[in-house]
Amino acid sequence: VLTEPKNALGKQYKRLFSMNNVKLHFTEKALRVIAxxxxxxxxxxxxxxxxxxxxxxxxxxxxxx
Structure with a gap:
């Protein structure tokens, strides 16, 4: 849900940050903590x-x- 579907939340936030030329990266540990x-x-x-x-x-x- 955070990374795999086309409209995954993680991907949405990465796109949002990229509009300001910022690369957002979620580590595996961060994804586990969020879950x-x-x-x-x-x-x-x-x-x-x-x-x-x-x-x-x-x-x-x-x-x-």
Missing amino acids: KKATAKNTGARGLRAILESILTEAMYEVRT
Whole structure:
């Protein structure tokens, strides 16, 4: 859900950052941590967007300035 489908969330965020000439990379460990957070919150794939937003929001604002 984070990396494989055509419209995977990870790919969406990579495209967003690339619009500002920033390369975003998720390590395997980071992907596991994100998945574990979603599992712990009992949200499954539905909660992934909120988790990614909470992690990347500050970086998105920094990139735009």
